Amino acid sequence: MKMLTSFALSAVSATIVTGAAVWSGHAQRGDLIAFPTDYAKGVLYSTVDRADNKQVRHLYASPRTAIDAAKAGKPLPDGTVLTMVQFAAQLDDKGEPVKSADGRFVRTDKIVGYTVMEKRPGWGKDVPEDIRNGDWQYQAFLPDRTPNPKAALAGCFKCHKPLDKQDFVFSWEGLRTTTN
Numbered sequence: 001m002k003m004l005t006s007f008a009l010s011a012v013s014a015t016i017v018t019g020a021a022v023w024s025g026h027a028q029r030g031d032l033i034a035f036p037t038d039y040a041k042g043v044l045y046s047t048v049d050r051a052d053n054k055q056v057r058h059l060y061a062s063p064r065t066a067i068d069a070a071k072a073g074k075p076l077p078d079g080t081v082l083t084m085v086q087f088a089a090q091l092d093d094k095g096e097p098v099k100s101a102d103g104r105f106v107r108t109d110k111i112v113g114y115t116v117m118e119k120r121p122g123w124g125k126d127v128p129e130d131i132r133n134g135d136w137q138y139q140a141f142l143p144d145r146t147p148n149p150k151a152a153l154a155g156c157f158k159c160h161k162p163l164d165k166q167d168f169v170f171s172w173e174g175l176r177t178t179t180n
């Protein structure tokens with residue numbers, strides 16, 4: 001009887017572990033994304049000042065057909081890679097971001113990290129429907145360009161999910177209006 005109970009229990013916990021793998025890690029395939037070493041050869045289509053974490057973010061798209069698609073109001077093509085480079089903002093002696101004449105933050109050369117989203121055919125097929133972002137996958141990289149082991153990839157999908165009308169991209173307006 002005792003053995004039966006513990007057998008039943010371990011069967012239950014095995015099910016829970018398998019379920020957790022599917023929900024929290026399995027379908028979020030950040031490992032599919034290689035660090036985009038050529039990101040700077042893409043189009044720098046937007047820059048964002050972030051007061052909350054005192055960053056300046058540079059947003060790159062490649063290939064250029066991604067820009068063409070956004071301007072035409074179409075989903076971004078397969079093979080699109082969007083790379084966001086996060087720089088530390090320059091701070092004054094009170095620890096507040098220094099602003100240039102046009103009111104924008106001034107960046108330092110210090111890269112805090114990178115986030116990348118990339119879409120390829122079929123990449124989204126195993127992502128649970130409630131968080132699926134089409135065929136996009138997400139990855140965060142450390143300054144040394146290795147994957148950030150602390151990145152919570154399910155969080156990327158959840159936060160970008162409501163932007164389904166603009167292919168899950170927050171900076172859609174930047175893609176659509178860039179003259180770079």
Ligand code: HEC
Nearest residue numbers: 048082084115116117138139140151155156159169170171
């Ligand atoms: C809490 C919401 C939130 C989460 C979580 C989040 N993002 Fe974003 N993401 C944003 C916002 C907002 C922007 C627009 C730029 C900005 O304001 O910094 C953005 C922009 C981006 C961009 C540039 C393309 C675009 O959509 O504008 C990439 C690439 C990106 N995020 C990747 C990631 C990755 C990878 C993760 C997970 C490690 C992640 N994001 C998690 C909110 C989020």
